Amino acid sequence: MRLIAGVDIGNSTTEVCIGQIDEAQKLTFVSSTSCPTTGTKGTVANTHAIKSALKAAMSKIGKEISDLSLIRLNEAAPVIGDTAMETLTETIITDSSMIGHNPSTPAGVGQAVGEILRLDEQRKAEAGKAYIIAVPREYPYEAVAEITNRLAEKVDVVGMILQADEAVLVENRLTKKIPIVDEVARIDKLPGGVLAAIEVAPPGQTIRMLSNPYGIATLLKLNSEETRMITPIAKSLIGKRSAVVLKTPGGNVKENVLPAGEIYLKAEKEANINIDEGAVKIMEAVSEAGTIYDVIGQPDTNVGNMFAKIRTGMKTVNETTEEVHITDILAVDTMAPVLISGALAGETCLEKAVGIAAMVKTQQLPMQKIAERLKADLGVNVVVAGVEAVMASLGALTTPGVAVPLAILDMGGGSTDAALISKDGQVAITHQAGAGELVSMLIQTELGLSDRHVAEQIKKYPLAKVESLFHMRMENGQITFVEDSIDPRFYGRVVMLSESGLIRIEEDIPMEKIVQVRREAKQKVFVTNAIRALQKVAPDKDLKKIPNVVLVGGSAEDFEIPEMLMEEFAKYMIVCGRGNIRGKEGPRNAVATGLVLLSLD
Amino acid sequence: MVVNKPSIYIYVNHPNENVLREICSGIEEEGVFYEIIERGEQDLNTLTWMAANDSMLGSGIGIKENSTAFIIRGLTMGKNLTYYAYPSNEESRVLGMNSARAIKKQAFKNM
Numbered sequence: 001m002r003l004i005a006g007v008d009i010g011n012s013t014t015e016v017c018i019g020q021i022d023e024a025q026k027l028t029f030v031s032s033t034s035c036p037t038t039g040t041k042g043t044v045a046n047t048h049a050i051k052s053a054l055k056a057a058m059s060k061i062g063k064e065i066s067d068l069s070l071i072r073l074n075e076a077a078p079v080i081g082d083t084a085m086e087t088l089t090e091t092i093i094t095d096s097s098m099i100g101h102n103p104s105t106p107a108g109v110g111q112a113v114g115e116i117l118r119l120d121e122q123r124k125a126e127a128g129k130a131y132i133i134a135v136p137r138e139y140p141y142e143a144v145a146e147i148t149n150r151l152a153e154k155v156d157v158v159g160m161i162l163q164a165d166e167a168v169l170v171e172n173r174l175t176k177k178i179p180i181v182d183e184v185a186r187i188d189k190l191p192g193g194v195l196a197a198i199e200v201a202p203p204g205q206t207i208r209m210l211s212n213p214y215g216i217a218t219l220l221k222l223n224s225e226e227t228r229m230i231t232p233i234a235k236s237l238i239g240k241r242s243a244v245v246l247k248t249p250g251g252n253v254k255e256n257v258l259p260a261g262e263i264y265l266k267a268e269k270e271a272n273i274n275i276d277e278g279a280v281k282i283m284e285a286v287s288e289a290g291t292i293y294d295v296i297g298q299p300d301t302n303v304g305n306m307f308a309k310i311r312t313g314m315k316t317v318n319e320t321t322e323e324v325h326i327t328d329i330l331a332v333d334t335m336a337p338v339l340i341s342g343a344l345a346g347e348t349c350l351e352k353a354v355g356i357a358a359m360v361k362t363q364q365l366p367m368q369k370i371a372e373r374l375k376a377d378l379g380v381n382v383v384v385a386g387v388e389a390v391m392a393s394l395g396a397l398t399t400p401g402v403a404v405p406l407a408i409l410d411m412g413g414g415s416t417d418a419a420l421i422s423k424d425g426q427v428a429i430t431h432q433a434g435a436g437e438l439v440s441m442l443i444q445t446e447l448g449l450s451d452r453h454v455a456e457q458i459k460k461y462p463l464a465k466v467e468s469l470f471h472m473r474m475e476n477g478q479i480t481f482v483e484d485s486i487d488p489r490f491y492g493r494v495v496m497l498s499e500s501g502l503i504r505i506e507e508d509i510p511m512e513k514i515v516q517v518r519r520e521a522k523q524k525v526f527v528t529n530a531i532r533a534l535q536k537v538a539p540d541k542d543l544k545k546i547p548n549v550v551l552v553g554g555s556a557e558d559f560e561i562p563e564m565l566m567e568e569f570a571k572y573m574i575v576c577g578r579g580n581i582r583g584k585e586g587p588r589n590a591v592a593t594g595l596v597l598l599s600l601d
Numbered sequence: 602m603v604v605n606k607p608s609i610y611i612y613v614n615h616p617n618e619n620v621l622r623e624i625c626s627g628i629e630e631e632g633v634f635y636e637i638i639e640r641g642e643q644d645l646n647t648l649t650w651m652a653a654n655d656s657m658l659g660s661g662i663g664i665k666e667n668s669t670a671f672i673i674r675g676l677t678m679g680k681n682l683t684y685y686a687y688p689s690n691e692e693s694r695v696l697g698m699n700s701a702r703a704i705k706k707q708a709f710k711n712m
Contacts, residue, residue, distance in 0.1 A: 104707065105630055141626070168630045467706060470675060485675070488682045492708035508708075 002069040003030075005057070006595030007050055008388070009076055009370075011041050012413035012436065013554055014049040016057045017592035018068075019599070027600050029582055032589050033057040041414070042076055042366060047373050054378075071382045072595040073371055074391055079327075079431045080360050081414030082313055083441050084306040087336055087353040088260045088276065098233050099161070099184055100210070100243040100347050107171035108179040111199035111209045112158035113219050116246070118192050119147065125155045132159040132198055132244070134190050141166040145173030152176055159198035161244060163187040181242045195220060195247040201240075210245050211237040220247045236340065236349040260354075261301025263329075267292040275303045275331075275354055282331040287532070295326040295358065306356060314360045328359040330434030330532075332524045337448035348448060355442055357525075359415055359433035389419040389429040391594030396550045397421075398593060399579045406548045407537060408579070409530055409565075410590070411555035413437050416526070418533035420546065430536040432529050436555045442521035447509055457503060458518055461496035462559060465511050475515050519560065526561050527568050543569075549576040556587035608634035609660045609700050610652040614643060616664040620693045624662060624669065627697020633658075633704060645670055650678040658704045662696070669693065671700045683712075 001022050008015045018031040033056045039045025054065050114130035119139060125131060133151075135144050141164075148157055152175065160180040162170065167182035179200035184190075197219040201207045209215035213234045217227040230245070237243045260275040263282060268290030273282050286292070297307035307326065314324045332355045337348040371382040389410065396408045404425075410417040413436040420428045436459070444455035464472040469485040472495070487502075494511045495502040505514070531543070539545045549569060551562050562578045569576040579587045609628055613621065621637070628635045640648055645665040649672050652661025659674035669688055670681035682703070683696050699709045 105632060166626075166630060168632055169626055172629065469673065485680070488709055489712050491712075492702065492706055 003063070003067055004596055004599050005054060005068050005071045006074075006391075006592040006599075007054070007071060008074050008391075008589075008591035008595070009041055009046050009050070010037060010412050010554070010591075011081065011415070012037055014038075014046065014053050015589050015592045016050075016053040017589050017596050018057050018061070019596035021600070025600065027596070029593070029596070031057045031060045032585060032592065033060065034588060041080065042370075044366075044369055044373055046370055047377065050370075050374060051377065065378055065380065068380045070599065071374065071378075071380055072386065072599060073367055073374075073382065073384045074386055074388045074591050074595060075384055076367055076388055079415050080314055081357055081433055081435065081437065082310045082360075083355065083357045083434075083438050084310055085334075085336070085353055085355045085441055085445055086260075086302045086306045087338060087351045088302070097246045097248045098237070098244065098347070099181065100237040100240040101183070102241045103165065103167070103181065103183040105165065105168050106179070106181055106200045106242040107167035108159075108177050108200055109202045110179050111197060111219065112179060113195065113197045114156070114158040116161075116190055116192050116194050116196050118190075119144065121192060122147065122151055125151060127154050128156070130156040130158045132161060132196050133157060134161045134187055134192075135163065136187055137163040141169040142173065144170050149173075149175050159244075161187065161190065161198070179242075181244055184244075191246070191248075196244055197247075198244045200242045206239050206241055207237060207243050210234065210243040211240065216245055220245070222247075232349075236347060259301045261298035261303040263303055263307075264296045264298070265289045265292060266294040266296065279331040279333040279354060282329075283528070286329060286331075292327050293325060295329055307358070310358045310360075324360050326358045327361045328431070328433040330357045330432065330438065330525065330529060331355070332357075332434075332438065332442060334442055334446055336445040353445060355438060355445070357434035357438040359431060361431075386595050386598050387429070388591055389417055390427050391598065392417070392552055392590045393419045393421050393427060394594035394597050395581050395590030395592070396552050396579050398582045398597075399550055400583050402548055402550055405546070406550060407534060407546045408550050408552055408590070409533065409556075410553040411435055411526060411530075411551065411561070412553045413555075416529040416533050417553075418530075418537050420537040420539075422539075428537040430533055432533045432536075434525050434529050439521045439525050439555075442524065443518055446517045446521070447507065447514060449507060454505065457496055457498065458505070458514060459522075460558070461498050461503070463494055463511050463514060464497055464502075465494050466490045466492060466502075475511060519564075522558070522561055523564060526555065527564055530565050531568070543572040543574065546572075546574055549574050550579040551577065552579045552581070552587045552590040554588070605657050606634060606636070607657045608636045609658055609662065609704070610656040611635055611637045611662045611664065612640045612643075612648040612652040613637060613664045614640055614648060615666050617667045619690060620664055620667065620669055620688055623688075623690045623693035624664070624697035624700075627694040627699075628701045631698050631701035631705065633701040645684075646679045646681070649681055660700050660703050662700050669696060671696055671703075673703050682709075 004019050006017045013034050014037045015034040020028050020030050035053045038049040114132040117131040119135045159178050162182040165183050167180040199207045199210045213231045216230050262272050262274050265271045271285045273285045297304035311324050334353050335350045336353040338351045340347050340349050367384045371384050375382045392410050393408050405422050407420045416432045416435045418430050440455045463475045466472045471481045494505045535541050556578050566576050581589050645663050649663030649670045653672045653674045662671045668686050670684040672681045695710050
């Protein structure tokens with residue numbers, strides 16, 4: 001009786017499968033496990049994850065690693081994926097010239113124009129002029145109301161900007177009702193004596209005057225040239241419930257179009273595409289280019305820097321001096337909320353951006369090195385055997401209900417791979433740039449999340465809104481009641497339903513918006529890539545000639561990606577579904593299972 | 602017919618003035634009504650729970666001397682959402698805001 005381990009090192013997870021072969025050469029699978037990959041795939045740092053995964057799998061059957069007679073490593077696909085994101089436009093506000101945000105409780109309704117007057121400089125007020133009062137946090141609201149009421153007898157007070165969250169409190173004590181914007185953090189940056197326009201929208205609505213260039217022009221009496229310059233401000237105030245715009249001399253708001261640059265495809269059919277033309281044009285060029293030898297970005301431009309970044313990243317992984325060649329890219333259009341520099345209340349502006357996943361083909365990943373290190377550390381025989389995609393196909397064949405010819409779609413973290421086994425056992429393989437990590441990056445940028453980890457979680461878990469301490473509404477509209485009350489920390493928030501309980505999303509983003517961004521990111525990456533990959537391996541590039549597609553890999557476990565692909569492939573009359581390795585593992589463990597199976601002969 | 606105004610009930614027993622004032626400010630800023638009712642010698646948990654039970658909005662605050670707590674109807678007595686023995690002005694203000702936010706179905710502040 002021998003115990004054999006198959007080990008699959010992926011971009012994000014390392015999977016292990018243990019098989020037992022008895023004297024009659026009968027194979028039974030006894031254990032399997034997975035754990036996060038340590039280090040970049042194909043480097044010696046991977047051994048840590050391998051060891052802990054092996055240990056966990058062996059302890060499940062009450063054995064030690066030393067009881068193994070053989071460990072088989074996959075010949076990892078010689079591709080490494082990386083992603084980069086670059087914004088194509090940027091808005092710069094050199095002087096503080098606007099406030100636009102959504103305080104939870106502004107007060108008053110309407111718009112007004114007046115000169116900014118700091119409360120501590122109220123003596124400077126001249127009779128008969130209109131003023132917007134700026135109040136720092138130190139003043140209690142009773143005092144603010146009292147001073148303002150007295151001031152209003154002498155001058156015209158038309159609006160107020162508060163640092164503290166006290167707009168309603170102040171407004172309730174004013175004799176004359178005016179629009180008040182509160183929770184403005186950097187009130188010290190407001191210049192005194194400058195003409196400004198203030199607007200607070202009625203409940204349930206957003207501002208109308210200050211989000212319209214002509215509205216600003218009307219209020220601040222701008223000429224056509226000034227109106228043109230103020231347009232980016234109006235744009236960035238769209239959808240806000242309260243805003244202040246200052247009339248500052250000179251053009252100090254700029255919307256820059258960055259020199260995005262061109263992508264040069266070195267391929268059978270060479271092409272240069274300007275990145276401004278968008279992802280669709282780029283992908284068209286990529287598909288028409290045939291075999292791609294390398295992709296280069298125009299030097300000293302955004303895209304040039306982006307590819308340089310990917311290249312240096314790859315070089316350190318590769319540990320070789322050989323040239324790094326990017327052999328495939330996936331470009332995706334996106335919008336990124338970018339913090340406006342010089343903002344007074346943390347305002348952001350939606351900027352056009354492009355996300356790119358690139359894939360590098362290396363000569364050979366140093367798998368032999370990993371094998372040697374493992375052998376030395378564990379004292380067990382380790383061999384590198386089996387091409388990853390072939391092993392995955394072999395493993396996928398253990399799914400009940402499949403038959404050759406069969407295509408597998410391995411959707412991992414770094415790349416989307418496809419393999420087609422024909423009736424006579426021939427295997428065609430392709431690797432495409434772009435998979436789970438690109439999806440996480442898109443979610444992170446489009447929602448403006450500070451943490452990639454949160455984006456990963458949003459990708460993985462369905463959402464719910466906690467509507468009371470006793471019930472929550474799932475993203476599909478279903479209502480769930482709980483026996484005991486929900487932790488008040490989750491009250492009124494959007495939460496993710498993970499295996500280990502609720503995780504709250506710190507950012508205040510509506511659930512519908514998160515769902516939309518998440519689904520679009522998955523569509524943009526996985527549906528595009530699945531079709532691209534299958535077209536490459538399909539006979540005569542005709543998808544209709546593929547009867548079966550089995551989805552394997554980490555992203556096949558996702559709660560909505562397989563359904564998206566099934567819908568898409570139904571158009572081509574393809575039977576498509578999530579794999580179920582050995583009838584019980586789900587879409588995971590295909591490669592590791594294939595490796596163990598291979599040791600049978 | 603007697604109809605109670607939809608408001609948050611604040612049941613008090615020798616309340617600290619600062620605490621009471623800041624809590625009221627917090628509720629007012631959120632735009633919700635409140636009523637302050639003096640109750641005899643009772644412990645904080647009972648004051649708080651009774652306030653939530655009697656309030657038409659189901660949100661109640663108790664203040665006994667310096668200590669304060671808030672709860673909403675449906676929770677068991679003593680399972681207060683926030684409790685402070687000696688709250689700062691800031692903490693009292695936020696407690697008031699949160700009792701109002703509970704009604705408006707908005708996420709709590711600083712929780």
